[in-house]
Amino acid sequence: MGQIDWTLFGSEALYVLASAVLCGSVGLERQIHHKNAGVRTHALVGMGACLFTIVGMYPLLNAAHPITWDAMRVAAQVVSGIGFLGAGVIFVNRDSVRGMTTAAGIWLSAAVGMSCGAGLLLLALVTTVLYLIIVLGVGPLVRRLPGSDRRMLVRICYEDQLGVLRRVLTASTEMGFQSSVISTRQRRESDPPSVEVVVRFSGGLPLRDLVAELSEIKGVQSAVIFEDSHDSDE
Structure with missing residues (x-):
């Protein structure tokens, strides 16, 4: 020693x-x-x-x-x-x-x-x-700083009647995002019945980080980022 x-x-x-x-x-x-x-x-x-x-x-x-x-x-x-x-x-x-x-x-x-x-x-x-x-x-x-995320929308598919959208919007708010629902569509042909909602998120972290977090919420079937074809800087 x-x-x-x-x-x-x-x-x-x-x-x-x-x-x-x-x-x-x-x-x-x-x-x-x-x-x-x-x-x-x-x-x-x-x-x-x-x-x-x-x-x-x-x-x-x-x-x-x-x-x-x-x-x-x-x-x-x-x-x-x-x-x-x-x-x-x-x-x-x-x-x-x-x-x-x-x-x-x-x-x-x-x-x-x-x-x-x-x-x-x-x-x-x-x-x-x-x-x-x-x-x-x-x-x-x-x-x-201005970035490409402001021109992007998120298409979320989730199981109906489970309060999933409320959890999605709550989670996005906790991550510092503001959300605006653009459209919703029932997908009754799916089993179980689901809803497709298009949401515009602004502020907070990069959008891909939010999508990764939302994908982990129970009842969310998919969350995909796509460009808003109606949004233009010109």
Whole structure:
């Protein structure tokens, strides 16, 4: 059992604490937006990356244990391992991919944790602040820019008499969309009987993200984006 180097313990504990706080801040933003990975996941990823980095550098920092060690090997393995963890929060639904920002946040948390482990606390702090600025500030600004989604409609087919349309409109409102029903049509030839409704959604996230969410609602048979042929900029 190795001896504790108390001259290094204080700074190492500070590095782990800093990684928990900074990466937890990244996770807090994800949790506020009801994503799969929240404060606990990001904080644990950051602390683990920080500790791996400290362990990889420890023989170089502790003169009592002059072991030849390539600290970059440990860092490289952390990066590789985080890739598998990030892949676990990415979901593919038809032609829509969800979870990319959360996966990138986990990847960034590992980098912040490694920076803390290497003693680069100021760099880790600046990176965390930039993440929050980009996600909370730039993201909503980009979504306000004119895009092709405003010319698109969504055709939703759902089972009749189950209150599905109410759940669809509620879910879209919770995601920040405003909705306007363009047309409805009974499909009594289908079994079970269903309804086809065309809706225009505006605001919020990209329309494909909304469609992916609506497709998961019980009773929704299909949700398809198509271009409004009557909408023209001219």
